[in-house]
Structure formats: structure tokens, C-alpha cells
Amino acid sequence: MVARARLPRNLFVTAGSGTAAATILACVGSMAGDLFRTLGTVSLLAGLGAAAGVLVRYGVLRGRAVRTADELRQRHERAEAEWAARKATFERQETDRVDALPEWGTVSPGPDARRVDVVGGNLWGWEALLTVCGTSLLATRGPMVMVDLSGEAVSRELLRVAAANGLTVDLLLLPDELADSDLLVGLTPRQLVDSLVESIHSGQPSTELAGRLMDDRILTAVCAALGEHISMARLAAALRVLMNEPGDTPELTPEERRHVADRLFGDDYRRHAHQHLSRLESFVEPLAPLGTRRDARPAAALTCLALATGGRTVRAELLDDLVVQWLIRRIAHGPTRPGSLVVAGADDLPARHVERLGDLCERRGVRLVLLHRHLRGPVVQAIGAGTVGFMRLGNHEEARHAADFVGREHRFVLSQLTRTLGGNETHTVADTEGASETEGHGTGWGTSDGTGRGGGRGSTPTTWSRNRGWNLSESANWSVTRNWSRTRSLADGTNWSDAESRQRVYEYAVEPRTFQELPDYALILVRRDDDGATVVPTECNPDLVTLPRVGMGPLPSPPEVTGPAVGGPTAAAPLPAASPLPLTAAPPARPPRQRPPS
Numbered sequence: 001m002v003a004r005a006r007l008p009r010n011l012f013v014t015a016g017s018g019t020a021a022a023t024i025l026a027c028v029g030s031m032a033g034d035l036f037r038t039l040g041t042v043s044l045l046a047g048l049g050a051a052a053g054v055l056v057r058y059g060v061l062r063g064r065a066v067r068t069a070d071e072l073r074q075r076h077e078r079a080e081a082e083w084a085a086r087k088a089t090f091e092r093q094e095t096d097r098v099d100a101l102p103e104w105g106t107v108s109p110g111p112d113a114r115r116v117d118v119v120g121g122n123l124w125g126w127e128a129l130l131t132v133c134g135t136s137l138l139a140t141r142g143p144m145v146m147v148d149l150s151g152e153a154v155s156r157e158l159l160r161v162a163a164a165n166g167l168t169v170d171l172l173l174l175p176d177e178l179a180d181s182d183l184l185v186g187l188t189p190r191q192l193v194d195s196l197v198e199s200i201h202s203g204q205p206s207t208e209l210a211g212r213l214m215d216d217r218i219l220t221a222v223c224a225a226l227g228e229h230i231s232m233a234r235l236a237a238a239l240r241v242l243m244n245e246p247g248d249t250p251e252l253t254p255e256e257r258r259h260v261a262d263r264l265f266g267d268d269y270r271r272h273a274h275q276h277l278s279r280l281e282s283f284v285e286p287l288a289p290l291g292t293r294r295d296a297r298p299a300a301a302l303t304c305l306a307l308a309t310g311g312r313t314v315r316a317e318l319l320d321d322l323v324v325q326w327l328i329r330r331i332a333h334g335p336t337r338p339g340s341l342v343v344a345g346a347d348d349l350p351a352r353h354v355e356r357l358g359d360l361c362e363r364r365g366v367r368l369v370l371l372h373r374h375l376r377g378p379v380v381q382a383i384g385a386g387t388v389g390f391m392r393l394g395n396h397e398e399a400r401h402a403a404d405f406v407g408r409e410h411r412f413v414l415s416q417l418t419r420t421l422g423g424n425e426t427h428t429v430a431d432t433e434g435a436s437e438t439e440g441h442g443t444g445w446g447t448s449d450g451t452g453r454g455g456g457r458g459s460t461p462t463t464w465s466r467n468r469g470w471n472l473s474e475s476a477n478w479s480v481t482r483n484w485s486r487t488r489s490l491a492d493g494t495n496w497s498d499a500e501s502r503q504r505v506y507e508y509a510v511e512p513r514t515f516q517e518l519p520d521y522a523l524i525l526v527r528r529d530d531d532g533a534t535v536v537p538t539e540c541n542p543d544l545v546t547l548p549r550v551g552m553g554p555l556p557s558p559p560e561v562t563g564p565a566v567g568g569p570t571a572a573a574p575l576p577a578a579s580p581l582p583l584t585a586a587p588p589a590r591p592p593r594q595r596p597p598s
Contacts, residue, residue: 102551109387114362121391134158141339148306149345170300178289189223199321202350231291239281340367351378392518399512
């Protein structure tokens with residue numbers, strides 16, 4: 001490019017100089033002789049030869065530039081081909097590596113989590129969660145007790161999976177199979193009285209101490225009169241005898257009937273306690289089949305107590321409290337303790353009983369999992385003792401409570417992004433050529449003539465003089481001025497800037513709307529540790545186990561990737577913690593294109 005730009009000037013200088021010298025010498029030689037004409041011819045030939053040399057050198061330089069450009073192009077093409085091969089190899093290796101990584105893994109509630117509360121969701125989501133979570137608990141923690149209070153048998157798929165894998169399953173449907181239940185097996189009269197009193201007064205405040213004491217005294221006296229063999233049917237018959245209700249009592253022997261009627265309480269006390277007797281009888285009568293079984297049910301890997309499918313009944317509500325009392329006794333005093341305890345539908349359980357159950361499970365190393373349909377009332381106060389999982393919460397108030405539980409945090413969000421790319425290029429070529437010629441000629445001539453006479457007074461003589469002059473002058477001047485100049489300037493500049501600004505805001509870590517839009521099988525797990533709350537999105541679809549890239553352990557944390565950043569210098573870019581496909585290396589850098597020499 002430079003040689004091409006200088007070619008006209010070089011030709012003009014060489015050929016013009018030779019031609020000008022030859023012309024001058026030829027003009028001089030026309031007056032002075034052949035020597036100057038010969039010198040002029042030589043000067044002309046020298047100028048033409050120099051111009052020819054300039055053309056030859058330009059051709060040589062042009063050929064060299066073309067060859068260099070071809071070599072650079074071929075080198076760049078080879079580099080591009082090598083880069084494409086390296087890129088294909090890198091992509092193939094990354095694809096093979098990623099295909100070998102598990103895409104799905106397990107989520108742990110935390111190493112020290114003894115209790116897990118799951119809030120929200122529907123029955124389909126509960127069934128999937130119990131299947132996935134229950135099979136994991138059975139495989140890792142051993143025997144499990146499952147209490148299904150949903151009334152829709154959300155545990156049936158877990159039972160099928162456990163039975164299909166050779167585990168022993170013990171299913172008891174309540175209240176249809178009350179006669180075959182062992183909720184009262186092994187209870188002393190004192191323990192039975194405590195369980196009944198707590199069940200009857202479960203929804204009442206603790207200030208109702210007088211009523212609790214009255215019921216405790218009546219039941220204690222009746223159980224002592226009935227002896228060791230106590231069932232709900234015999235207890236209901238004894239209460240009817242105390243109230244002087246007509247009818248036969250085949251559940252009691254004649255001696256037991258006379259003892260209860262004549263010796264247990266006086267007439268005044270029975271009249272005063274008639275309201276309590278009526279309430280106790282109304283509570284015990286629906287549970288008459290309970291206590292028929294005298295021995296405990298066989299031990300099983302999965303023990304399930306489920307409410308039969310149907311609407312909410314009085315017997316079902318009474319059984320909820322009795323089941324909780326049975327669980328407390330089994331965890332506290334049972335000969336064998338389960339590895340995990342799962343209660344589906346714990347919304348209506350008394351808060352103090354749930355707290356007591358949670359304390360027992362924590363002290364004895366039993367994993368407690370509670371499933372609540374709604375986040376309201378006592379559930380809002382009960383969650384937080386361990387890990388909490390949130391499924392879909394359709395109600396906006398419940399979603400707000402969930403967002404408040406996760407908490408707020410300070411974040412720096414991008415508020416403005418400015419990018420500027422500019423460039424300037426200036427190319428200036430200026431040629432100046434000038435010539436001036438001046439010729440002057442001047443001629444002047446002049447004539448002077450004068451006459452003079454003189455004389456004195458008183459004398460006769462007279463003088464006379466005359467002079468004449470002429471002058472001629474001629475001048476000539478000639479000058480030639482010529483100037484030539486060429487100016488070339490080149491400027492090339494590029495400027496680039498990338499700026500961003502961030503604003504500090506205080507907002508929800510998880511927005512309430514997120515909880516309202518969760519899919520059926522999605523779960524947001526909130527784990528508490530020393531650094532605060534950790535939010536882990538989780539999927540509990542049982543079909544995931546059929547996928548080819550499923551691991552039975554937690555996914556490893558993705559490493560930080562250090563590679564060339566787009567549009568800037570090299571920077572470290574950490575991947576999101578939930579990404580199942582971490583990268584370990586940056587792709588090969590593309591070779592820079594080289595510019596050929598000018």
C-alpha cells in the first residue's frame with residue numbers, strides 16, 4: 001500500500017528531474033555547443049532509466065507482498081483448520097464427560113435434621129413425595145412407621161413399591177379395622193386413662209384443668225373396677241351403668257355391673273358429674289371395637305396406619321388424637337423404635353402433642369416427617385424446628401407466610417448497563433505544486449536645454465550662455481520560481497468501554513408468587529445452618545428413577561470455571577449451585593487473524 005502510494009511521486013521526481021535537466025542543457029547547448037546537447041541527452045536517459053528502476057522495484061515489492069499475503073492466508077487457514085479440529089475434539093470430550101455425569105441426584109435435608117416439615121401441595125404431589133422420600137428412608141434408616149391421615153390413601157404407591165421389593169408391610173385401615181388394631185395393647189389402666197383424657201381435651205386450652213381432673217377421676221375409678229381386661233366396649237358399658245341408662249350390658253359380668261352401679265360413686269356425685277359421664281360415654285362409644293385385640297401386631301419393615309377413604313367422621317377425628325398418643329408411647333417406651341416416622345395430614349393434630357412427638361424423635365434419633373396441607377394457624381408456629389419443604393401454596397396469604405419464613409436478603413441488582421464502541425480513521429493526502437515567471441523591460445531618455453544672460457549696472461559689457469543635454473537608460477529583469485510539496489497523514493484510533501451500575505435492594509429471597517406457581521411434583525427445600533437459610537429446588541417425580549442419568553447420591557458442587565470472558569479480560573465465572581452440568585475447562589481460543597504487510 002505504501003509503495004503504491006509513493007509510486008506517482010517517485011516517477012514524477014525521477015522522470016521529471018531528468019527531463020528538466022535535459023531541457024535546460026539542450027537550451028544551453030543550442031547556444032554553447034554540442035557538449036551541452038550531449039549532456040542533456042544523457043540527463044534525459046538517466047531520468048528515464050531511474051523511472052524504469054522505480055517501476056521495476058515497485059513490481060518486485062508488489063510480487064513480494066502478494067507472496068507474503070498468500071503465505072499468511074495459508075498459515076491462517078491451517079491455524080483455522082487446527083482450531084476447528086481442537087474445537088471438535090473439545091466438544092466431543094465435553095459431551096462424553098457430561099453424558100457420564102448424573103443429571104439427577106438425591107437431596108439431603110441436612111446432617112443434623114431430625115425433623116422435616118412439608119407444607120402445601122395436593123394429594124398427587126403428596127403421593128409422589130411419599131413414594132420418593134419413603135423408599136429413601138426405608139433404604140437408609142430401616143423400619144418406618146407411616147400414619148396416613150389424608151383420607152385418600154396417599155401412601156398406597158409407597159406400600160406397593162415396598163411390597164414389590166420384598167419388604168414386609170403391615171397396613172391397618174381405620175376405623176374399619178378397629179377391632180384388629182393394637183392401639184391399646186400393652187397399656188396399663190393408668191396409661192389408658194391418660195391417653196383418653198389427652199384425646200378428649202386435645203382441642204381445649206390448658207386452663208380447663210377442673211374438667212380434665214373430673215374426667216381423669218371418673219375414668220380411673222371405672223378402669224380400676226373393670227380390672228386388667230379393658231376395652232372401649234366394656235368402658236362404654238360401665239359409663240352407661242353409672243348414668244342409669246336402660247339396656248343390657250353383655251360386656252360386663254353381673255358382679256362388675258353391681259360394683260359399678262352400687263359401690264363406685266354415690267348418688268350425689270353421679271348427679272353432679274352427669275355431664276362429664278355423658279361426654280365420656282359419647283367419646284368412647286364410637287370406638288367400641290377398639291381394644292378387642294389382645295396381642296400386638298407382627299413387626300414389619302413398613303407399618304402403616306391409614307384412615308379409610310371417605311368423608312371426615314367423628315370416629316376419624318377421635319382416632320387422630322389416639323394415634324398420636326400411640327405414637328408417643330411407641331417412641332418413648334416401645335421395645336423397638338422405628339428409624340423414621342412419617343405423618344401425612346398433620347394439620348389437625350394438637351400443637352403440644354406434635355411438639356412432644358418431635359422432642360421424643362429428636363432425643364431418640366428418629367427422623368420425623370410431617371406433611372401439612374396448609375400454612376396457617378398452629379402450623380405457622382410449629383414449623384422451623386428443622387428442615388422445611390414448601391410445595392404449591394395456592395392461597396396468597398400462605399405464599400406470603402412461606403416467603404417470610406425463607407426471609408429477605410440484601411442483593412445487588414443490575415440497574416444500568418452502558419456499552420460504547422467507537423472508532424475513527426483519518427487519511428489525508430495533499431499535493432501542492434506551483435510555478436511563477438516574471439519578465440520586465442524598461443527604457444528611458446531625456447533632453448535638457450537652457451539659456452542665460454547677465455550684466456552689471458553702469459557698464460556696457462553683456463554675457464550670454466546656453467547648454468543642452470541628453471540621456472538614455474534601459475533595464476531588463478527576468479525571474480522563474482517553482483515549488484512542489486506533498487503531505488500525507490494517517491491516523492487510526494479505536495475506543496471501547498463497558499460500564500455497569502448495581503443497586504442494593506432488600507427483597508424476598510423467594511418471591512411469594514413462586515410458591516403459587518410450583519408444579520405438582522416440585523418442592524422448595526429450606527435448610528437452616530450457621531450461614532443462614534439455604535434454598536434447594538427439588539423434584540419428587542417418581543418417574544425420574546427411570547431416566548438413564550440418575551445418581552443415588554447428592555450431586556457434586558460445580559467448580560468455578562476460569563476462562564476468557566466475552567468482550568473483556570480473563571475473569572472467573574462461577575456456575576449456579578443448582579446446575580447439574582459443571583464445566584471443567586474453557587474451549588480453545590480462536591487464533592487471531594494476521595494482517596498482511598503493506
